[in-house]
Amino acid sequence: MGNIVTVSEVCKRYGKVQALRGVSMEVAEGEIFGLIGPDGAGKTTLFRILATLLLADSGTATVDGLDVRRDYRKIRRCIGYMPGRFSLYQDLTVRENLEFFATTFNTTIERNYHLIEDIYRHIERFKHRRAGKLSGGMKQKLALSCALIHAPRVLLLDEPTTGVDPVSRKEFWEMLFRLKTQHGITIVVSTPYMDEAMKCDRIALVQNGHFLKIDTPAAITGSYAKSLWSVRSEQMHRLLDDLRQWPGADTVFSFGETYHVTIKNGYDSEQLQHHVAHCGHQQVLVQHIEASIEDAFMALSD
Amino acid sequence: MKEKFVIEVDGLSKQFGNFVAVNHISFQVKEGEIFGFLGANGAGKTTAMRMLCGLSVPTSGHATVAGYDVYRQSEQVKRNIGYMSQKFALYDDLTVGENLKLFGGIYRMSRHQIRQKSDHLLAELGFTAERGTMVRSLPLGWKQKLAFSLAIFHDPKIVFLDEPSGGVDPITRRQFWELIYRAADRGITVFVTTHYMDEAEYCDRVSIMVDGHIKALDSPAMLKQMFQVGSMYDVFLALARTATRSE
Incomplete structure (x- = not known):
């Protein structure tokens, strides 16, 4: 056509x-x-x-x-x-x-x-x-x-x-x-x-x-190149600041009921999990996820 | 601990001729809560919100906002709330500083207060260099942040946000919500309507209006559990499908 x-x-x-x-x-x-x-x-x-x-x-x-x-x-x-x-x-x-x-x-x-x-x-x-x-x-x-x-x-x-x-x-x-x-x-x-x-x-x-x-x-x-993780805990407002304090976090953005975190080279999700636990968060859930169009847009626009 | 309600609504209705736009709604909003007020176009959200802002007299029922009765004390209601919508927020042909002065004046703040709070607000937003800039020439995202900050400039107990975040890019939209979080953490109650269902997830509790009634009211987590679905989008679809009103 x-x-x-x-x-x-x-x-x-x-x-x-x-x-x-x-x-x-x-x-x-x-x-x-x-x-x-x-x-x-x-x-x-x-x-x-x-x-x-x-x-x-x-x-x-x-x-x-x-x-x-x-x-x-x-x-x-x-x-x-x-x-x-x-x-x-x-x-x-x-x-x-x-x-x-x-x-x-x-x-x-x-x-x-x-x-x-x-x-x-x-x-x-x-x-x-x-x-x-x-x-x-x-x-x-x-x-x-x-x-x-x-x-x-x-x-x-x-x-x-x-x-x-x-x-x-x-x-x-x-x-x-x-x-x-x-x-x-x-x-x-x-x-x-x-x-x-x-x-x-x-x-x-x-x-x-x-x-x-x-x-x-x-x-x-599919061509989203970053390492993308979904993170949540009991205290979402405080979690946002705590995630941004972590030196391994590249970007941290709200996505519905979780935060989407991209991790810098040289850091991994275990360190992320450790940091969040260290900050005293309860019921922490960290999952590797596929990017949405919105994640892709945000990655391309920065 | 006894919970403190800043909005109490009991059997509130509004009728236009034969049309019952808002049909006997009842709910309470807690102090410092982010309360999402959802519904399809034409479900009665705007009418309900206008009554709570003291702009429209209810046909029947009771409502107090910030402790004031919406029938008898609508002026006190207006003084104790902030309001922002995407359609109207700022005067385009005034500068940033002039908008601050105008709003401060309307809310009877002293010159000294206005000056002091303006400096603080502009510094917090990183807009100090833009004080003399016409609002018209600011990027949309900046305008929205400024409009929100202005809506809470006079330290209202409650801020009403009517589809505040439309049209901006995804990063700006999230930065905007972070301002909302911060206001809520300072104890300002946030009453917000939106068509973005991911934003419904950011609310502490959400009500969903269908044909003038409140059909559901709970935390996003509870609503999803109740409807056995994975997102607020699906909760909304499940409820709004029951609508019979043809907008």
Whole structure:
């Protein structure tokens, strides 16, 4: 399969702020590609360049073989873009918004209903409600329906799950997965939630306008090179300081109910265990663990 | 030892027309506790939190916050709590120092107090050189740390954090939680909402709201044991699936 999106050495600066510092990536057709990183990393800038709403200062980008600068009109027909901020018409109803986007692209809701059915059925009973009066989760589903109604080949979704609770996020990812498998739509999606990275075929870890790494989630966690240990005890607050005092500790970070500790060369977990016991901790549990995407991100960003 | 509660809620409800946003909730929060207040979008968290902050009058039930009644003493409630959300925290077009002065003034601190506490706060955060910097031009992670420090600037008994840590990188998010730990160790009670389930694990106790009710309330360890699952994420999924309210 060919690459439906390509980005090559793209740079973008806003005044003094260098938003993108020469990023490159290729997205294969039918893939879910994730841009994973914090606010301000450059994710939205890249989406806006791919959506032909912003010109790069340098570098090139293509969608379906079309150049974002030269062929922007054609590109706009083949992408569906869902910006991070809700950008439908608040005072049109659910149905009117959908009709508006369909007619803008010279099509009808009926013609492409099969694409949105799975998503739209959740909000259909509110079709006469104004978009501005919808809850967050329903707005998100309407926005996705509107981005799909002209049957795009590529979906560009900028942080669709930010601020959304875990159950709605799970449902949303299930919808994306069906769009990919049942309709072959390519999806480029950004998220600040590291756990969602595992749901993508490939991801780019983004920080400060750079890609730290591009690969499958499994390859990224698999290539984690540090010695990683999970540590817990009865007194978690004090344990954090005690672990940081240990000269063998490279990094110490909270991870849910435990701390993840990386150990410097020349030290080992027995010494770690000894140190923690020496500090007077009870019910100490030290286990060697595999890295998560979040561990990998933290290791790559320091 | 008799436990001291800084938030006591008994049968608290809030109704908008026919819609019961918060339906007869009861719970207590202990002094110095980190209390996680979880729930799906639309479960009633924000409405409940607004009542506890003295911003919205309950329809029925009782609640005291820092010893003050939320119906009759909402001004005293506001004076004794701190509040921070991701949506609003700091004035972007004021400098760091001006924000400190403004918040200190609102909470009726003396100039001398404000000056003294500002110096201490900036030194502790390593922001002393940024006193004259516009908040707008600070990195997001710095803003969040500053916003939290400001929310506890007037030494409130309780600080309410409404999704405080969204959008930052994983390291900054953890540094932010370490500030929360430190505040709790100093005896400040922390009441926090979040959609990050790993952060639910950092709380001493967690409540989970479903359709206006509190469906579960216990320590993360007990909740996981009760639902026989390995993470708070799974506890949340198990409970939120029982929701019938369509947001």
